Every structure is written in structure tokens, then in C-alpha cells.
Amino acid sequence: MTETKSEITIGIMGLGGDGVVTAGSLLLRAAERLGHRGVHQDYYTSQIRDGSVASKISLSLKPIEFCFDTPDILLSFGWQKLFERDFLPTKETVLICNEKPPETITANAGSVYQIDLRRISKDEFKLKQPNVLSLGLLSNLLGWPDKVLEELISEEFQSKGESVVENNIKALKRGVNLAKDLKLAGCNVKVPSVSLPSIILTGNQAMAKAAIRAGCKYVGRYPITPSTDLTDMLFDVLPDLAGSFSQDEDEIAVICKAIGVSTVGVKALIATSGPGLALMLESLGLATACEIPLTLIDVQRAGPATGMATQTEQSDLLTAIWGSPGDGPRPVLAARDIESCYRLAIEALNIAEEFQVPTILLSDKWLGQSQVICQRDFLEKQYEIKERRKPAGSEKDNYLRYKITPDFISAMAGVGDEGFVYQTAASTHNEKGQPRAATEIHQLMHEKRFKKLLPLTERNDLLKIFGSEKADVGIFAWGSTGRVMENLIGRLQLEEKVKLCVPELIFPLPKKVKDFADTLSKVLFIELNHSGQFYKYLRTEIDLSREKRLYFRPGGLPFNQAEIEKWLKEALI
């Protein structure tokens, strides 16, 4: 093993409290400092101590946002059956473990180094967590200069005092020496020749940053995995930006407070996951009916009900589009990678303000919580920031909140604006806002709310098409599945044979989606949900009567490459 690899994958497994995810994060941070591209995916359960935890880190010469299937190095403080599929070793894998691996692991494994990392950490350094010691070991194995992790450990433990820092550095060095003694080395990985300014971001972090960029001044939440860290980040900055934060009694209060905030003229954002979205549906209808701007981010997790709270899935799509009593249209967007998390969060706030409508942006656990080494370019780009239409001075004292205009968007005064006092109702209302239980007004207001969104169907920039235009076989994938399929097509060099459509705006549907479908003689759908929600939705919008190949499976573990490659190869026959 002296050859320098262009890609490498490291798996770490253990129990809650072992510091597995911290080790994974530190490893990625070290890799970033060394100029690598890479990603860190975490796996955990809803158990704070002693639950199954795992981290997977892949480094590559090319930008990468999800991990490769097979670990080149697998380090285990304790074997976790739950996540085993994503950590199965091969004969080439260097296996370092605290306890003897189960047969499911050893079946294909090569060399195994059994070292009592827990005991050494505890006896020699009084450290409960074996993670720092192991980082030293990994650092040597990867051929990294010792000082990179030393610096990181110093920064990480600085707030805990000098003696803690010193002790951890000693543990790290002990790990390096341990690796040297065992001749654990040679898993070197190439560094990209061009080094571009980079930053480590999760999808959740990218969305939080974008919300600030788009002028969000208020964020509300009720804690729910996997969206809580998104709002945590906003709490860290909003109060300093003259904005505010609220954690409320339930998700109904969360959305209603945001509705209240928005009526005053302050941009509001809320973030939740499936069960929270369910609680917000009636109020989403209120925001649609009363035309109140609002952005809702749903970081999807496996459902229904509590499902698997810490694991990924793409199964809230139909709820996001249609889940509300009565016909209440609202735009739905879905991010597919880190860059689009940022760009679409700005877009969602813009659409909400411009069209005075609650707007849902979908993400998922896999996209929301995986850490990616990204190029900074999209953070530094210019983005247009939109504001809601305000009434003109001439409308003072004669203001119609829901005036029917040529584009069906009415000027929205803020509660508190002098001269623009109005009363409105969740009930069917007239142009003034007064409740009117009259069929013709009901019809008019439905038309207003649907027609004002029509310009969005021209937003052909909000879908991505990859592959050759000439191909007559096409794949539809949405959200984080889009980036996996894009990568797969590139890896298998199928660009001439198939093309891929990843819509970012799902409701209303950009016209180009139909154009794409019209060129196909065979269409493939792949989604990480049981019933094929996007497929079902698309069938309601466009004619899909042609040869089809479908792959839908519920979430939990994300798609891996072997799985989708097998399906795609079969589907293309």
C-alpha cells in the first residue's frame, strides 16, 4: 500500500459518547486545511448515550458531496449492525478495531488490527473518548503532517483550558506513535493540484447563511431532528443583526408567529421536519388565503409518524405540494446539493415576498447534515434580493389589500403603516379583505391565488438538465437523489446515452419539464421514498405514457453507488 490514491474513504464506528462524529468532523477539517475535496456523512440514532453512531469521510480530487461505498480504512470502537451496509470492508481495507469484528465484517476483510483504543485512552490519558487517540493513528495512516491535527485539537479544546489541550495533544501523539509501531501507514491520498478557496458547509448551514443574505430577520422553531441545527445557526447570528428568534410551544405556534411577524413587514423563516410540517398545514392554508409571505424549510426524515427521526428520506413531497384542506397553492422547491441549498433558500425567500405566498423549500437529512468541503464561489456571487410590493402613497386611506391587478399580486401594507389600515380574514374575503361567503368572490380569489403564481412556470432556470440533448432515455430525480444520479451518469460515462432532469422548482412546474419529457421514448424515475411521490405528481401534470423504469425505496440508509448502478444498468437494457 504505497500507491497514492486519488480517492479515499474512511469509516468510523462506535457508540454515542465515543466522539465518533467529532472525530469525523475534525478529520474533514484537517483534510480541508490540506487542500482536499471531501465530505463527511454522519449516521446516528435517537439515543444520546450508547446509541449506534458512525461517520464516513470520503476525500477525492474532484468535488464530492456524498461518500463512496467502500471504506479504505475502517476504524471501530464498537461494531454497529444498524449501519453496516455502508461500512462493509474489502480485502484491501485497513481494519482497526477495539473489539473482534463480527463475521459479517470479517467475511470479506483483509488485515485486522485489534487495539484496545478505549483502554489506552482511559488508562494513559484519563480520556473517556477514544477519538483523539484514533485521530493520531488515522493521521499517520493517511501520511498527513502531525501538526495539522495538533492545531485543530488545540483550537477545539482551547475553551476547556491549557491542561485539557495538552493532554489531548499527548493522546494524539500517542496515536501517531501507535500507528508507527504497528507500521500503519501508506494510505496516502492525492491533493488536488489547484487549490481554490474552500469552506466546509452542511446543507443546513448553507440555507441558514442564505436566509441572512436574503434579508431574513426572524426565525422560529420547535426542536426537531434533523432541522434543529439549521435554526441554531440562525440564533447564533440573528440577534446581532437586529433580528430575533423564537422557540415555541409547538409547530403550530411556530408558523403562526412567523405569519404574525410577516404581516408587519419583516421577513420570516421557519424550519422543521415531517411531523412539524404536518402540524403546520392548516396555518399554511391561512398564509396562502391571506397572501402572507413566509418561507418554510423542511429537512425531511424517514416517516410516516415519528418514522426514523435521524435517518434520511424524500417522502414529504406530496404533503408539501397538496397537504392543506381546500385548494391552497404554494410554491415548493427542492435543493439537490450544497450550492442549491444556498441559492434556493434565497430564491424561496424571494418568491415568498414577490408572490406573497408561503413557500416551502425541501431538503433532507442526508443533504442537510452532511459536511461538504465546497468552493466558496457561490457564497460570493451577487444575488438579487426581492421585497414585497408596497402600496403607493396615492392609495392612502383608500387601500384595497387584495386588489385584483393585472398580475394578480396586490400591494401589501405592513401592520402599523399609517394610512393603510385594513381588516382581513382567513375566511373568503373581498378585495378589501372583508369576509364574504359568496361563490363568485370565492371563485375570483382562487383565480387570483393560482394565477399570480403562473410566471413561476417560466422559471426554466429552476431545473437542471445533464447529459446529451439527443438522448431519448431520460431520468427524473429530485432533491439529493439528483446529485447522486448526476455523479453516476458521469462515472459510467453515459452522458450520450441518457439525460437527467432534476427540477428544483416542483410546484408550479417549470414548462421545460414537459419539454424534457416530450423528447423521451423511455423514462426512468428514482426516489428515496416508498411510493414514488414525484412520479405520481408528475403524472398529474404531464403525459408520461411511454416505457418506464421505476426505482423507489424508503429511506433510512441513503442510496449507495452499487445499488443505483445496478438499477440503472438493468433499467437501460
Place this chain on the structure above:
Amino acid sequence: MNPNDYRTEVKPIWCPGCGNHFILQAITRALSKREMPNHKISIVSGIGCTSRIPGYIKTFGLNAIHGRAIPIAIGQKIGAEIKGIDLTVIVNGGDGDLISIGGNHLLHAVKNLVPIKVFMADNHNYAMTKGQAGPTTPFWTAETEKVIKSEVINPQIDPMRLMLHNMVSARSGFLAQGLATDVKHLVRIMEEAILYKGFAFVNIQTPCPSFNTEGWLKKLKNKDFCFYLEEGNPVELPNGKTWVHDPSNEDLAWQLLKVPIDERPYLGVIWRGPELKENYVARVKRLHGLHKH
């Protein structure tokens, strides 16, 4: 501005004799007495007979969905603080709206420490859906024909005790009770609630001529049925002792509320907790500062 300047051209559609007519009068008179510009007021409601009020008052008004007026109102107040504008936010609702479906929000409204003003019309039933038992329907109503009996098998929630408990826990809040038909007294309480720097809850005993029992309506009409509290005046407690009324005295408030509402309501300010020293946005900013260091 006189009270009529606060009225829209929309005519109320409540039943003749409904307590809401009086509450509407009281609100416009209180706003007029405080000389409040109408753009500096917002009235938020949920669903129910009382929730029609925003349509009748010429201030900002939102007649929202069932049970959710409180979080929307809190949001408006926080939004106004972020924007740096002066806004008085009032919630109007009935007992079903605020205590049943919106009960969790009412519980938490106190601890939110956001100075909204909640005026609850307690008419002891779901009137708009034609007289079903609500959270405050007295148990004894089951003996009569007027509400759906099967739904009155459980004891009622006493809104005053409920709110005193929450306010004492939160060490803040303003708690008062009025009678819809005594507009003059109600106006005074509403003014005090508006002036109080903090969350205020006013329970308004409200006759529902369509669905209340004859017995209850008769009681509400009896001038001696309610006891009027005046700060500094003697008050006779259920234990026979006489105290001087002091709304800052928690023990006295508990003593007063020992008498069930439907036996003898005490009208006036029951409890007035310490006022807020900073607004919500400033408080979040301060706590945020503490977290950072």
C-alpha cells in the same frame, strides 16, 4: 377620536342581546379614551362569534383560523419590535377558541413575556356551532336542556385560576375579570390592561342569549351577583375574613379565586405581576450575548 371613529361600516351580525355587542362598544371606548391612533393597533382573532370583532373595528385586523390568534398576535408584536414601531396587539376570542383548541398557546403566552392583550369573551359554550358544551361550560349545565348533555360530563376549566397559576409561575402578567354588560367597568379594565407593560388577560363574563341557560342569564342580570374589587377597598373573602384589595398580593388572589366563577365572580383586577423591563427582542439579544460568552 370618539368611539365611533374606530368602527368600520360593517354591521355586527351577532344575536340581539349577545354580550359581544357590549364588548365591541367597550373596546372602541377604551381605544378612544387612550386616544390611540388606529394604525398603531392590531386586533387578531380566531374563530367563533367573538372572533368577528376585527371586522367591526377600524384598526389593523386579522380574523384568522381557530385557536391560533395568540401566536399570530405575539408574532405581530415581535415583528413590530424588530421594526422598531409602536403597536398595541389585542386578541379577541371566545372560551372555546382560547382555552380549548388554543389552550396550549394561552398557557405559553404568559411565559413568552410578549405584551399582548387578550380579551376573552367567556360565554360558556361553542355558540357559533349552536351551543355545544365548551371548556368553561359549568358542570351543572348538564341538568338543563340547552347544551348537548353528553358533552357536559366533565367539570369545567376555570379560566381565572388557570391564568393566575400561569402568571404566578411566570412572575408576570395582568389578570382581570369584567362583565360584558357593564361596559363602563369593562372599559376601565381594558384601559388598565393596555397600559400594563406585559401580557394581560381579561376574562369577560358574556351572556349568550341563544344558548346559556335561563338560570345563568338571570344571574348575570342580577346586580348583586358579581363582587366589584377596588384597589384599597375592603373585600370579604370566602373564609369570612375581610382584606384590603391589593392586586400585587398573590395569596389574596388565590383566596378570591376559591369561589367558583359561576357562584360569584369577582370583577376587577385580580392580580398584577411585575411589569416587563425590556421588550422581547432586547431580551433575546441579551440572552444571546450571555450564550456567546
